[in-house]
Amino acid sequence: MSGFPELTSGRRPVGVVSFAQYDNVRREDARNEVEMLMPVVSEVFGSIGITKDDVGFICSGSTDYLIGGPFSFVAALDAVGVWPPRAESHVEMDGAWALYEAWVLLQEGEIDAALVYCFGRSSMGDLGEILAVQLDPYYLAPLWPDPTSLAALQAQAMIDAGKATEADFAAVASRSRKAALANPKAQVAYDRSPEQLLAEDYEVAPLRRHALPPLTDGCAAMVLAAGDKAYEWCERPAFITGIDHRIETHSVGARDLTVSPSTTLAGKKAGVGAKQVDVAELHAPYAHQELILAEALGLDEGVTRNPSGGALAANPMMSAGLIRIGESAKAIWSGQADRAVAHATSGPCLQQNLVCVLEGV
Protein backbone atom coordinates (compact mmCIF):
# COMPACT_ATOMS: atom_id res chain seq x y z
CA MET A 1 0.00 0.00 0.00
CA SER A 2 1.46 3.30 -1.06
CA GLY A 3 -1.49 5.67 -1.03
CA PHE A 4 -3.54 7.14 -3.81
CA PRO A 5 -3.01 9.97 -6.30
CA GLU A 6 -5.06 13.15 -6.33
CA LEU A 7 -8.13 12.74 -8.54
CA THR A 8 -9.43 15.15 -11.18
CA SER A 9 -12.41 12.92 -12.06
CA GLY A 10 -14.45 11.10 -9.46
CA ARG A 11 -13.73 10.64 -5.78
CA ARG A 12 -12.80 7.01 -5.52
CA PRO A 13 -9.42 5.85 -6.81
CA VAL A 14 -9.90 3.13 -9.43
CA GLY A 15 -6.85 1.39 -10.83
CA VAL A 16 -6.13 -0.69 -13.91
CA VAL A 17 -4.65 -3.83 -12.36
CA SER A 18 -4.63 -6.35 -15.20
CA PHE A 19 -4.72 -6.29 -18.98
CA ALA A 20 -4.57 -8.86 -21.77
CA GLN A 21 -5.03 -8.79 -25.52
CA TYR A 22 -5.31 -11.27 -28.35
CA ASP A 23 -2.51 -11.81 -30.86
CA ASN A 24 -3.72 -9.25 -33.38
CA VAL A 25 -4.09 -10.95 -36.77
CA ARG A 26 -5.33 -10.07 -40.22
CA ARG A 27 -7.90 -12.84 -40.18
CA GLU A 28 -8.78 -15.35 -37.48
CA ASP A 29 -10.27 -18.17 -39.52
CA ALA A 30 -10.37 -20.98 -37.00
CA ARG A 31 -11.83 -19.46 -33.85
CA ASN A 32 -15.15 -17.72 -33.29
CA GLU A 33 -15.45 -14.66 -31.02
CA VAL A 34 -16.02 -16.71 -27.87
CA GLU A 35 -13.00 -18.87 -28.63
CA MET A 36 -10.90 -15.74 -29.21
CA LEU A 37 -12.02 -14.14 -25.95
CA MET A 38 -11.66 -17.18 -23.69
CA PRO A 39 -7.84 -17.25 -23.48
CA VAL A 40 -7.74 -13.45 -23.10
CA VAL A 41 -10.26 -13.44 -20.23
CA SER A 42 -8.47 -16.38 -18.68
CA GLU A 43 -5.15 -14.48 -18.87
CA VAL A 44 -6.53 -11.22 -17.48
CA PHE A 45 -7.83 -13.03 -14.39
CA GLY A 46 -5.07 -15.61 -14.14
CA SER A 47 -2.17 -13.15 -14.23
CA ILE A 48 -3.38 -11.60 -10.94
CA GLY A 49 -4.66 -14.84 -9.45
CA ILE A 50 -8.38 -14.08 -9.42
CA THR A 51 -11.51 -15.56 -11.05
CA LYS A 52 -14.75 -14.23 -12.50
CA ASP A 53 -16.24 -14.55 -9.02
CA ASP A 54 -13.94 -11.77 -7.77
CA VAL A 55 -15.47 -9.02 -9.95
CA GLY A 56 -18.84 -7.43 -9.21
CA PHE A 57 -19.55 -6.13 -12.69
CA ILE A 58 -18.83 -7.03 -16.31
CA CYS A 59 -18.98 -4.52 -19.15
CA SER A 60 -18.18 -5.17 -22.80
CA GLY A 61 -17.76 -3.15 -25.97
CA SER A 62 -18.50 -4.52 -29.44
CA THR A 63 -20.81 -4.07 -32.40
CA ASP A 64 -22.99 -6.62 -34.16
CA TYR A 65 -22.39 -4.81 -37.47
CA LEU A 66 -18.87 -6.27 -37.65
CA ILE A 67 -20.05 -9.83 -37.19
CA GLY A 68 -23.34 -9.60 -39.05
CA GLY A 69 -25.27 -11.38 -36.32
CA PRO A 70 -27.65 -10.08 -33.69
CA PHE A 71 -26.78 -10.11 -29.99
CA SER A 72 -23.21 -11.28 -30.52
CA PHE A 73 -22.36 -9.49 -27.26
CA VAL A 74 -24.71 -11.80 -25.38
CA ALA A 75 -23.12 -14.87 -26.95
CA ALA A 76 -19.68 -13.47 -26.06
CA LEU A 77 -20.53 -13.71 -22.37
CA ASP A 78 -20.03 -17.46 -22.74
CA ALA A 79 -16.32 -16.65 -22.65
CA VAL A 80 -16.68 -15.40 -19.08
CA GLY A 81 -19.32 -17.74 -17.69
CA VAL A 82 -22.14 -15.90 -15.99
CA TRP A 83 -23.53 -18.25 -13.37
CA PRO A 84 -24.65 -17.42 -10.74
CA PRO A 85 -26.29 -14.46 -12.54
CA ARG A 86 -23.94 -11.48 -12.84
CA ALA A 87 -24.40 -7.73 -13.16
CA GLU A 88 -23.48 -7.07 -16.75
CA SER A 89 -23.70 -4.34 -19.36
CA HIS A 90 -22.64 -3.64 -22.92
CA VAL A 91 -21.87 -0.59 -25.02
CA GLU A 92 -21.99 -0.47 -28.81
CA MET A 93 -18.62 1.29 -28.60
CA ASP A 94 -14.92 0.60 -28.22
CA GLY A 95 -14.03 -1.11 -24.94
CA ALA A 96 -12.66 2.23 -23.66
CA TRP A 97 -16.27 3.39 -23.29
CA ALA A 98 -17.15 0.10 -21.55
CA LEU A 99 -14.32 0.97 -19.14
CA TYR A 100 -15.95 4.38 -18.61
CA GLU A 101 -19.25 2.73 -17.63
CA ALA A 102 -17.45 0.37 -15.24
CA TRP A 103 -15.50 3.31 -13.77
CA VAL A 104 -18.79 5.20 -13.13
CA LEU A 105 -20.24 2.18 -11.35
CA LEU A 106 -17.07 1.78 -9.28
CA GLN A 107 -17.42 5.44 -8.26
CA GLU A 108 -20.78 4.63 -6.70
CA GLY A 109 -19.01 2.33 -4.30
CA GLU A 110 -21.25 -0.73 -4.42
CA ILE A 111 -18.65 -2.86 -6.13
CA ASP A 112 -14.87 -2.98 -5.78
CA ALA A 113 -13.82 -4.62 -9.04
CA ALA A 114 -14.97 -4.96 -12.64
CA LEU A 115 -14.06 -6.85 -15.80
CA VAL A 116 -14.02 -4.90 -19.05
CA TYR A 117 -13.63 -6.67 -22.36
CA CYS A 118 -14.13 -5.96 -26.02
CA PHE A 119 -13.87 -7.72 -29.35
CA GLY A 120 -14.13 -6.90 -33.00
CA ARG A 121 -13.20 -8.41 -36.29
CA SER A 122 -12.45 -6.62 -39.50
CA SER A 123 -12.27 -9.77 -41.60
CA MET A 124 -15.87 -10.96 -41.72
CA GLY A 125 -17.19 -8.35 -44.12
CA ASP A 126 -16.11 -5.31 -46.11
CA LEU A 127 -15.00 -3.01 -43.28
CA GLY A 128 -15.24 0.10 -45.47
CA GLU A 129 -18.89 -0.64 -46.25
CA ILE A 130 -19.72 -1.62 -42.68
CA LEU A 131 -18.29 1.62 -41.29
CA ALA A 132 -20.18 3.66 -43.90
CA VAL A 133 -23.44 2.48 -42.33
CA GLN A 134 -22.66 4.47 -39.16
CA LEU A 135 -22.74 7.74 -41.11
CA ASP A 136 -25.60 10.24 -41.47
CA PRO A 137 -28.24 8.12 -43.24
CA TYR A 138 -29.63 10.86 -45.50
CA TYR A 139 -26.73 12.67 -47.09
CA LEU A 140 -23.58 10.67 -46.37
CA ALA A 141 -24.26 6.94 -45.95
CA PRO A 142 -25.97 6.63 -49.38
CA LEU A 143 -22.63 7.68 -50.92
CA TRP A 144 -20.86 4.78 -49.13
CA PRO A 145 -17.70 6.73 -48.29
CA ASP A 146 -15.09 4.39 -46.82
CA PRO A 147 -13.12 5.48 -43.73
CA THR A 148 -9.87 5.88 -45.65
CA SER A 149 -11.45 8.30 -48.11
CA LEU A 150 -12.90 10.34 -45.24
CA ALA A 151 -9.53 10.31 -43.46
CA ALA A 152 -7.86 11.42 -46.71
CA LEU A 153 -10.17 14.47 -46.82
CA GLN A 154 -9.02 15.24 -43.29
CA ALA A 155 -5.33 14.81 -44.20
CA GLN A 156 -5.77 17.02 -47.26
CA ALA A 157 -7.44 19.68 -45.12
CA MET A 158 -4.37 19.64 -42.86
CA ILE A 159 -2.08 20.11 -45.84
CA ASP A 160 -4.27 22.90 -47.27
CA ALA A 161 -4.22 24.65 -43.87
CA GLY A 162 -0.42 24.47 -43.80
CA LYS A 163 -0.53 22.39 -40.61
CA ALA A 164 1.29 19.31 -41.88
CA THR A 165 2.92 17.72 -44.92
CA GLU A 166 2.96 14.22 -46.33
CA ALA A 167 6.47 13.93 -44.89
CA ASP A 168 5.03 14.57 -41.41
CA PHE A 169 2.56 11.70 -41.90
CA ALA A 170 5.43 9.43 -43.00
CA ALA A 171 7.46 10.44 -39.94
CA VAL A 172 4.60 9.37 -37.63
CA ALA A 173 4.25 6.04 -39.44
CA SER A 174 8.01 5.41 -39.49
CA ARG A 175 8.36 6.04 -35.74
CA SER A 176 5.21 4.05 -34.85
CA ARG A 177 6.07 0.97 -36.92
CA LYS A 178 9.64 1.04 -35.55
CA ALA A 179 8.36 1.20 -31.97
CA ALA A 180 6.00 -1.66 -32.82
CA LEU A 181 9.03 -3.93 -33.36
CA ALA A 182 9.24 -4.14 -29.56
CA ASN A 183 5.52 -4.92 -29.21
CA PRO A 184 4.88 -8.68 -29.36
CA LYS A 185 1.21 -8.02 -30.14
CA ALA A 186 1.95 -5.79 -33.14
CA GLN A 187 0.57 -6.91 -36.47
CA VAL A 188 2.58 -4.48 -38.64
CA ALA A 189 6.08 -3.48 -37.55
CA TYR A 190 9.13 -2.47 -39.58
CA ASP A 191 12.17 -0.24 -39.63
CA ARG A 192 11.79 2.04 -42.64
CA SER A 193 12.76 5.69 -42.95
CA PRO A 194 10.17 8.37 -43.76
CA GLU A 195 11.93 8.80 -47.11
CA GLN A 196 11.40 5.12 -47.93
CA LEU A 197 7.74 5.36 -46.94
CA LEU A 198 7.20 8.40 -49.14
CA ALA A 199 8.15 6.27 -52.14
CA GLU A 200 4.95 4.23 -51.71
CA ASP A 201 1.98 4.80 -54.01
CA TYR A 202 -1.08 6.59 -52.76
CA GLU A 203 -3.96 4.53 -51.41
CA VAL A 204 -6.24 7.57 -51.37
CA ALA A 205 -4.25 10.78 -51.88
CA PRO A 206 -2.69 12.28 -49.83
CA LEU A 207 -2.55 9.02 -47.80
CA ARG A 208 -0.07 6.32 -48.74
CA ARG A 209 -0.19 2.76 -47.50
CA HIS A 210 1.99 3.55 -44.44
CA ALA A 211 -0.52 6.11 -43.14
CA LEU A 212 -3.32 3.53 -42.97
CA PRO A 213 -4.11 1.17 -40.08
CA PRO A 214 -3.95 -2.58 -40.65
CA LEU A 215 -7.16 -4.60 -40.83
CA THR A 216 -7.20 -6.58 -37.60
CA ASP A 217 -9.13 -9.32 -35.82
CA GLY A 218 -8.61 -9.09 -32.08
CA CYS A 219 -9.98 -8.60 -28.61
CA ALA A 220 -8.84 -7.37 -25.21
CA ALA A 221 -9.75 -7.53 -21.53
CA MET A 222 -8.96 -5.50 -18.43
CA VAL A 223 -9.60 -5.66 -14.70
CA LEU A 224 -10.33 -2.50 -12.72
CA ALA A 225 -10.14 -2.43 -8.94
CA ALA A 226 -10.99 0.34 -6.48
CA GLY A 227 -9.17 1.52 -3.36
CA ASP A 228 -7.21 -1.04 -1.35
CA LYS A 229 -8.37 -3.83 -3.65
CA ALA A 230 -6.18 -2.34 -6.38
CA TYR A 231 -3.06 -2.84 -4.23
CA GLU A 232 -4.21 -6.32 -3.26
CA TRP A 233 -3.99 -7.38 -6.90
CA CYS A 234 -1.27 -5.12 -8.29
CA GLU A 235 1.99 -3.80 -6.87
CA ARG A 236 1.69 -0.47 -8.63
CA PRO A 237 -1.84 0.07 -9.95
CA ALA A 238 -2.37 2.52 -12.79
CA PHE A 239 -4.96 4.76 -11.16
CA ILE A 240 -7.45 6.61 -13.34
CA THR A 241 -7.06 10.18 -12.10
CA GLY A 242 -9.01 11.77 -14.94
CA ILE A 243 -11.43 10.48 -17.55
CA ASP A 244 -13.85 12.18 -19.91
CA HIS A 245 -15.37 11.65 -23.33
CA ARG A 246 -16.88 14.08 -25.82
CA ILE A 247 -18.52 13.91 -29.22
CA GLU A 248 -18.64 16.13 -32.32
CA THR A 249 -21.41 16.57 -34.86
CA HIS A 250 -22.51 13.63 -36.95
CA SER A 251 -22.06 15.75 -40.06
CA VAL A 252 -18.45 15.40 -41.19
CA GLY A 253 -18.87 18.32 -43.59
CA ALA A 254 -19.79 20.71 -40.78
CA ARG A 255 -16.55 20.13 -38.87
CA ASP A 256 -13.11 21.70 -39.14
CA LEU A 257 -11.37 18.38 -39.63
CA THR A 258 -7.90 19.79 -38.91
CA VAL A 259 -8.64 20.15 -35.19
CA SER A 260 -10.28 18.00 -32.52
CA PRO A 261 -12.19 20.24 -30.10
CA SER A 262 -13.84 17.20 -28.48
CA THR A 263 -10.40 15.80 -27.59
CA THR A 264 -9.28 19.18 -26.28
CA LEU A 265 -12.34 19.44 -24.04
CA ALA A 266 -12.09 15.84 -22.81
CA GLY A 267 -8.37 16.40 -22.14
CA LYS A 268 -9.11 19.51 -20.07
CA LYS A 269 -11.82 17.76 -18.06
CA ALA A 270 -9.46 14.83 -17.45
CA GLY A 271 -6.70 17.18 -16.27
CA VAL A 272 -4.12 16.20 -18.89
CA GLY A 273 -2.19 19.48 -18.59
CA ALA A 274 -2.08 19.59 -14.78
CA LYS A 275 1.22 17.74 -14.54
CA GLN A 276 3.96 16.33 -16.71
CA VAL A 277 2.93 13.53 -19.08
CA ASP A 278 5.52 10.79 -19.61
CA VAL A 279 3.74 8.58 -22.13
CA ALA A 280 0.78 9.13 -24.44
CA GLU A 281 -1.01 6.27 -26.16
CA LEU A 282 -3.15 7.91 -28.84
CA HIS A 283 -5.76 6.01 -30.81
CA ALA A 284 -4.96 7.49 -34.22
CA PRO A 285 -5.93 4.91 -36.86
CA TYR A 286 -4.51 7.17 -39.58
CA ALA A 287 -1.01 8.64 -39.18
CA HIS A 288 -2.05 12.27 -39.59
CA GLN A 289 -4.58 11.93 -36.77
CA GLU A 290 -1.78 11.56 -34.22
CA LEU A 291 -0.71 15.12 -35.07
CA ILE A 292 -4.25 16.43 -34.54
CA LEU A 293 -4.55 14.61 -31.22
CA ALA A 294 -1.15 15.71 -29.90
CA GLU A 295 -2.07 19.32 -30.65
CA ALA A 296 -5.54 18.93 -29.10
CA LEU A 297 -4.04 17.53 -25.90
CA GLY A 298 -1.17 20.01 -25.81
CA LEU A 299 1.49 17.28 -25.74
CA ASP A 300 5.02 18.61 -26.15
CA GLU A 301 8.11 16.93 -27.58
CA GLY A 302 9.02 15.52 -24.17
CA VAL A 303 6.08 13.10 -24.24
CA THR A 304 6.79 9.62 -25.61
CA ARG A 305 4.06 9.02 -28.16
CA ASN A 306 2.66 5.57 -28.86
CA PRO A 307 5.55 3.41 -27.61
CA SER A 308 3.40 0.39 -28.53
CA GLY A 309 3.16 1.52 -32.14
CA GLY A 310 -0.45 2.61 -31.62
CA ALA A 311 -3.28 1.74 -33.96
CA LEU A 312 -0.82 1.73 -36.87
CA ALA A 313 0.69 -1.43 -35.33
CA ALA A 314 -2.68 -3.15 -34.87
CA ASN A 315 -6.19 -1.79 -35.14
CA PRO A 316 -8.70 -4.35 -33.84
CA MET A 317 -12.08 -2.67 -34.14
CA MET A 318 -13.78 -1.95 -30.79
CA SER A 319 -10.57 -2.88 -28.92
CA ALA A 320 -7.84 -0.53 -30.17
CA GLY A 321 -9.03 2.20 -27.77
CA LEU A 322 -9.04 0.01 -24.67
CA ILE A 323 -5.65 -1.33 -25.75
CA ARG A 324 -4.29 2.26 -25.57
CA ILE A 325 -5.39 2.35 -21.92
CA GLY A 326 -3.89 -1.10 -21.35
CA GLU A 327 -0.56 -0.11 -22.91
CA SER A 328 -0.50 3.06 -20.78
CA ALA A 329 -1.20 1.01 -17.65
CA LYS A 330 1.68 -1.32 -18.55
CA ALA A 331 4.03 1.67 -18.75
CA ILE A 332 3.01 2.61 -15.20
CA TRP A 333 3.22 -0.94 -13.81
CA SER A 334 6.78 -1.23 -15.13
CA GLY A 335 7.80 2.17 -13.78
CA GLN A 336 8.57 3.37 -17.32
CA ALA A 337 6.04 6.16 -16.68
CA ASP A 338 4.54 7.84 -13.62
CA ARG A 339 1.80 9.56 -15.56
CA ALA A 340 0.32 8.50 -18.87
CA VAL A 341 -2.43 9.76 -21.14
CA ALA A 342 -4.53 7.26 -23.07
CA HIS A 343 -6.94 8.24 -25.81
CA ALA A 344 -9.64 6.30 -27.67
CA THR A 345 -11.63 7.32 -30.72
CA SER A 346 -14.69 6.18 -32.60
CA GLY A 347 -16.59 7.33 -35.66
CA PRO A 348 -15.29 8.98 -38.84
CA CYS A 349 -12.33 11.40 -38.67
CA LEU A 350 -12.03 11.35 -34.86
CA GLN A 351 -15.71 12.12 -34.25
CA GLN A 352 -15.88 10.78 -30.68
CA ASN A 353 -12.99 10.93 -28.27
CA LEU A 354 -12.23 9.62 -24.80
CA VAL A 355 -9.26 10.74 -22.73
CA CYS A 356 -8.03 8.84 -19.69
CA VAL A 357 -5.18 9.98 -17.43
CA LEU A 358 -3.40 7.22 -15.51
CA GLU A 359 -1.00 7.68 -12.61
CA GLY A 360 1.12 5.45 -10.45
CA VAL A 361 2.11 6.25 -6.89
Next chain:
Amino acid sequence: MSGREPVTMMDAATRLDFKFTAGVAMSKNLHGYEEGKFLGQRCPKCKKVYIPSRGSCPTDGLPTDEIVELPNTGTVTTYCVVNVPFAGQSIEIPYICGQILLDGANLSFMGLLQEIPIDEVRMGLRVEALWVPPEELGPTLASVKYFRPTGEPDADYETYKEYL
Protein backbone atom coordinates in the same frame (compact mmCIF):
# COMPACT_ATOMS: atom_id res chain seq x y z
CA MET B 1 -40.52 27.31 -50.34
CA SER B 2 -41.95 26.85 -53.80
CA GLY B 3 -45.09 25.11 -52.64
CA ARG B 4 -43.76 21.63 -53.34
CA GLU B 5 -44.82 18.67 -51.25
CA PRO B 6 -42.38 17.88 -48.42
CA VAL B 7 -40.12 14.87 -48.95
CA THR B 8 -41.33 12.25 -46.49
CA MET B 9 -39.56 9.19 -47.81
CA MET B 10 -36.28 8.23 -49.42
CA ASP B 11 -34.77 4.90 -50.46
CA ALA B 12 -31.29 4.07 -49.18
CA ALA B 13 -30.76 0.41 -49.99
CA THR B 14 -28.20 -1.24 -47.72
CA ARG B 15 -26.70 -4.66 -48.12
CA LEU B 16 -23.75 -6.05 -46.17
CA ASP B 17 -22.27 -9.50 -46.79
CA PHE B 18 -20.44 -11.44 -44.09
CA LYS B 19 -18.26 -14.51 -43.94
CA PHE B 20 -19.23 -16.50 -40.87
CA THR B 21 -16.55 -18.24 -38.79
CA ALA B 22 -18.02 -21.33 -37.20
CA GLY B 23 -15.11 -21.71 -34.80
CA VAL B 24 -13.13 -24.72 -33.61
CA ALA B 25 -15.87 -26.30 -31.48
CA MET B 26 -18.74 -25.83 -33.90
CA SER B 27 -16.58 -27.07 -36.77
CA LYS B 28 -16.08 -30.34 -34.90
CA ASN B 29 -19.84 -30.62 -34.42
CA LEU B 30 -20.48 -29.87 -38.11
CA HIS B 31 -17.85 -32.40 -39.26
CA GLY B 32 -19.68 -34.95 -37.11
CA TYR B 33 -22.76 -34.57 -39.31
CA GLU B 34 -20.61 -35.48 -42.31
CA GLU B 35 -20.11 -38.87 -40.65
CA GLY B 36 -23.68 -39.21 -39.42
CA LYS B 37 -22.68 -38.54 -35.79
CA PHE B 38 -23.87 -36.18 -33.09
CA LEU B 39 -20.71 -34.70 -31.51
CA GLY B 40 -21.13 -32.61 -28.39
CA GLN B 41 -18.58 -31.18 -25.94
CA ARG B 42 -18.34 -31.55 -22.18
CA CYS B 43 -17.49 -28.86 -19.61
CA PRO B 44 -14.54 -29.98 -17.46
CA LYS B 45 -16.14 -28.46 -14.35
CA CYS B 46 -19.93 -28.90 -14.36
CA LYS B 47 -19.72 -31.92 -16.74
CA LYS B 48 -22.61 -30.66 -18.82
CA VAL B 49 -22.61 -31.72 -22.48
CA TYR B 50 -23.45 -29.07 -25.03
CA ILE B 51 -24.52 -29.78 -28.61
CA PRO B 52 -23.66 -27.74 -30.44
CA SER B 53 -20.95 -26.21 -28.28
CA ARG B 54 -19.59 -22.76 -29.08
CA GLY B 55 -16.35 -23.81 -27.42
CA SER B 56 -17.12 -22.57 -23.94
CA CYS B 57 -19.31 -23.56 -21.01
CA PRO B 58 -21.67 -20.60 -20.61
CA THR B 59 -21.94 -21.33 -16.88
CA ASP B 60 -18.27 -21.72 -16.02
CA GLY B 61 -16.55 -19.89 -18.89
CA LEU B 62 -14.17 -22.83 -19.44
CA PRO B 63 -13.19 -24.46 -22.74
CA THR B 64 -15.30 -27.53 -23.54
CA ASP B 65 -12.46 -29.50 -25.06
CA GLU B 66 -13.71 -33.04 -24.44
CA ILE B 67 -15.64 -34.40 -27.44
CA VAL B 68 -18.63 -36.61 -26.58
CA GLU B 69 -20.40 -38.71 -29.19
CA LEU B 70 -24.10 -38.76 -28.42
CA PRO B 71 -26.61 -41.43 -29.43
CA ASN B 72 -29.27 -41.14 -32.11
CA THR B 73 -32.05 -41.10 -29.55
CA GLY B 74 -33.59 -38.37 -27.48
CA THR B 75 -36.70 -36.78 -26.02
CA VAL B 76 -39.03 -34.09 -27.32
CA THR B 77 -38.96 -31.47 -24.54
CA THR B 78 -41.44 -29.19 -26.31
CA TYR B 79 -42.74 -28.59 -29.82
CA CYS B 80 -44.90 -26.46 -32.06
CA VAL B 81 -47.03 -27.22 -35.09
CA VAL B 82 -46.25 -24.89 -37.97
CA ASN B 83 -49.41 -23.91 -39.87
CA VAL B 84 -48.27 -20.57 -41.22
CA PRO B 85 -46.81 -20.34 -44.71
CA PHE B 86 -43.74 -18.09 -45.04
CA ALA B 87 -41.26 -17.12 -47.75
CA GLY B 88 -38.68 -19.81 -48.44
CA GLN B 89 -40.64 -22.57 -46.71
CA SER B 90 -39.28 -25.92 -47.85
CA ILE B 91 -41.56 -28.30 -45.97
CA GLU B 92 -45.25 -28.80 -46.63
CA ILE B 93 -47.43 -27.38 -43.83
CA PRO B 94 -48.61 -28.34 -41.33
CA TYR B 95 -45.44 -29.82 -39.84
CA ILE B 96 -44.00 -30.30 -36.36
CA CYS B 97 -40.94 -28.50 -35.09
CA GLY B 98 -39.61 -30.19 -31.97
CA GLN B 99 -37.03 -29.26 -29.39
CA ILE B 100 -34.89 -32.40 -29.11
CA LEU B 101 -32.81 -33.30 -26.06
CA LEU B 102 -30.47 -36.11 -27.11
CA ASP B 103 -29.78 -38.75 -24.45
CA GLY B 104 -26.75 -37.62 -22.48
CA ALA B 105 -26.97 -33.99 -23.65
CA ASN B 106 -27.63 -30.93 -21.50
CA LEU B 107 -28.75 -28.67 -24.34
CA SER B 108 -31.69 -29.22 -26.69
CA PHE B 109 -31.87 -28.16 -30.33
CA MET B 110 -34.58 -27.78 -32.91
CA GLY B 111 -35.48 -30.64 -35.23
CA LEU B 112 -38.18 -31.67 -37.68
CA LEU B 113 -40.55 -34.38 -36.41
CA GLN B 114 -42.23 -36.79 -38.83
CA GLU B 115 -43.91 -40.21 -39.01
CA ILE B 116 -46.39 -39.19 -36.33
CA PRO B 117 -49.88 -37.67 -36.71
CA ILE B 118 -49.90 -34.06 -35.60
CA ASP B 119 -52.48 -34.62 -32.89
CA GLU B 120 -50.30 -37.32 -31.30
CA VAL B 121 -47.12 -35.33 -30.77
CA ARG B 122 -46.43 -34.57 -27.10
CA MET B 123 -43.82 -33.51 -24.59
CA GLY B 124 -41.73 -36.44 -23.45
CA LEU B 125 -42.08 -38.28 -26.78
CA ARG B 126 -39.08 -40.53 -27.39
CA VAL B 127 -37.54 -40.02 -30.83
CA GLU B 128 -34.62 -41.10 -32.98
CA ALA B 129 -32.77 -39.38 -35.81
CA LEU B 130 -33.17 -40.58 -39.36
CA TRP B 131 -30.10 -39.56 -41.36
CA VAL B 132 -30.00 -38.80 -45.08
CA PRO B 133 -28.27 -41.44 -47.28
CA PRO B 134 -24.45 -41.54 -46.74
CA GLU B 135 -23.70 -39.87 -50.08
CA GLU B 136 -25.84 -36.88 -49.03
CA LEU B 137 -24.22 -36.33 -45.60
CA GLY B 138 -22.60 -32.91 -45.17
CA PRO B 139 -21.35 -30.51 -42.48
CA THR B 140 -24.89 -29.38 -41.65
CA LEU B 141 -27.76 -30.37 -39.37
CA ALA B 142 -29.68 -30.95 -42.60
CA SER B 143 -27.83 -34.31 -42.64
CA VAL B 144 -30.54 -35.36 -40.20
CA LYS B 145 -33.54 -35.95 -42.45
CA TYR B 146 -35.91 -35.80 -39.49
CA PHE B 147 -36.66 -37.29 -36.09
CA ARG B 148 -39.32 -39.98 -35.68
CA PRO B 149 -40.92 -41.80 -32.71
CA THR B 150 -39.08 -44.85 -31.37
CA GLY B 151 -42.23 -46.39 -29.90
CA GLU B 152 -40.72 -46.44 -26.38
CA PRO B 153 -42.82 -45.25 -23.43
CA ASP B 154 -42.70 -41.47 -22.94
CA ALA B 155 -39.84 -40.02 -20.88
CA ASP B 156 -40.59 -39.03 -17.31
CA TYR B 157 -41.16 -35.26 -17.00
CA GLU B 158 -38.49 -35.11 -14.29
CA THR B 159 -35.84 -36.18 -16.82
CA TYR B 160 -36.29 -33.14 -19.06
CA LYS B 161 -38.02 -30.45 -16.98
CA GLU B 162 -34.70 -28.58 -16.62
CA TYR B 163 -34.48 -28.12 -20.38
CA LEU B 164 -37.78 -26.37 -21.09
